[in-house]
Amino acid sequence: MTPSAPGPVPAAVGTDPAALVRAPQPSAGRASRRRAARYRLAPLLFVGVNVVLFFLFFVWPAVTGLYYSFTSYTGVGSAPWVGLANYEKLFGDAAFYSAFGRTVLFAVMAVPLNYVLSLTMATLLTSPHAKGKTVARVLFFIPWLISPIVAGVIWRWIFGENFGLVNYLITSLGGSAVPWQSNADLSLVIVAIAGAWGGTAFNMLLFVAALRNVPTSYYEAASIDGASPWQRFRYITLPSIAPTSFIVILLGSLGAMKEYALLQSLNGGGPGTENNLVVQYIFRTGFQQGQIGYASAASFVLMAVLMAIALLQVLVNRRKEA
């Protein structure tokens, strides 16, 4: 380093993070002024790409989408202003209510299932008692690697009504074939199972990290006090991993509300249109019927619901912590 260009050396490096980016005194030389400018510009350069993308693919679509939701835009030509007409039509559409109802039902099935499974797995994988954890872990992970489309194909293959493995086993044991696909509720249950199967591994990762952070001394103390394994789980493990539980349930609910690909390949939202979930509704009205304005209105209702769900869970979480 050259003595003519003294950098801004804070008195106590590392104690005051702000000192790192504080411009040097004006009395300093030209070189250091140039360097100070660089400190201000460097972060701009670093975040530049993401800032541009953020405006292009989040801010701009959100703003234009909100505008289009008040128009009867079809994607081409002009966008005539129709005020709240789209929203009125939406709240008068039985198909929209049905889509929302089925989506909520799906989330109510899939989220707890996923939670219990991923926590059980994480507990077993961090348990000192279980044997063969390495191979088991690989088996748990493969479903997460499989795309929703292929997962749908796999479960359709197993729960096919006329050819599926499950019905084959049931009928060979003397039962009668179960209408996995033609019964709306059953086919939604299969989607929930397939969704939980594919989503477990990621949540398991979150739980494993959380479980490893629980101090062993807690468990040792509880053992000496004669706590049963269940008591230890209930009074030490669960409270310790509460923040992770919150995240898993939050992300899970938001994800379930946006389910699309898995459903498309598993049963196409069938039988008929009975299991069309919200995103399918948006996709159908927007892209297949060209009602961009109307689909945008549906999107904003979905966004409001997602935000409400998130807010509700944050509030419940706060109250529990208080």
Next chain:
Amino acid sequence: MALSSLPRPTAPALRRSTLEREGGSPVRTVGATVLLWLLAVLYGFPVLWFVLSSFKPAGDLFSYPLTMLPKTWTFAGYEQAWTSFNFAGYFTNTLIVAVSTTVLTVLASAMTGYALAKYQNWWLKAFFLCILATTMLPTEVILSPSFLVIRDLGLYNHLAGIVVPSIITATGCFMFRQFFSTVPNELLEAARIDGSNELTTFVRVMLPIARPIMVTLAIFSFQWRWNDYIWPLIVLNDPSKFTLQIGIQSIVGAQNVNWSVLLGASVISIVPLVVLYLVFQRYVMNADMNAGLKD
């Protein structure tokens, strides 16, 4: 386990860890192991059944009694999938998208995370909140207007139309922000004193120590893009540009599903990710995905 069943612990026994003392309990070992393997088999079985079925001749797929193992092993489904559906093309397209998005995502996220961790400007804090907000605005919510943006940028029906919007990821930015927060400021300061400029410091000093995070995000990003469905579905129109997922769904959506081809095609599409996971398992398992949620 009840402590009363043990001989009274003597002082040295107490000093040993709980884990050691309990590791010898046969009942708990059997219980935990059985439960673990019951679940593992439940998770693995659908995949196994599916993969084994893909080697059966088309005529045997539905012939009773069903057998676990193919009576005669055949690759016919695979050959048909590879040749009749331009699968080689889908495969290449998917690879191009996944690789280029992954490289760009890792770089952009590393730079953003670094800036968020190591510089204190009010607008950086604001941008951090903006990135947080993007998690509430997923692709599915702004589907139609995002499509219009792609169209107006001239990216419709181009692979770039899938790559560019996918570069920004909140998860990636959080992971790097979390990591770089743990890097001591002295390191950055020392580089500055040595006259290294900010960009050089980042490339020469910071990126190399962030390698584990880079690999982890790369695996996740590759998996996300390889399995993407809804976005490519909207952006692509020309069958020669299709990705694997759209190709597979087009077989599923047909009037008469050709199961033989569908099974082969699906298995082909899974293989690269499974290989990638087995190679980089360490990074996936040690990924602290709680990063960014702790503060």
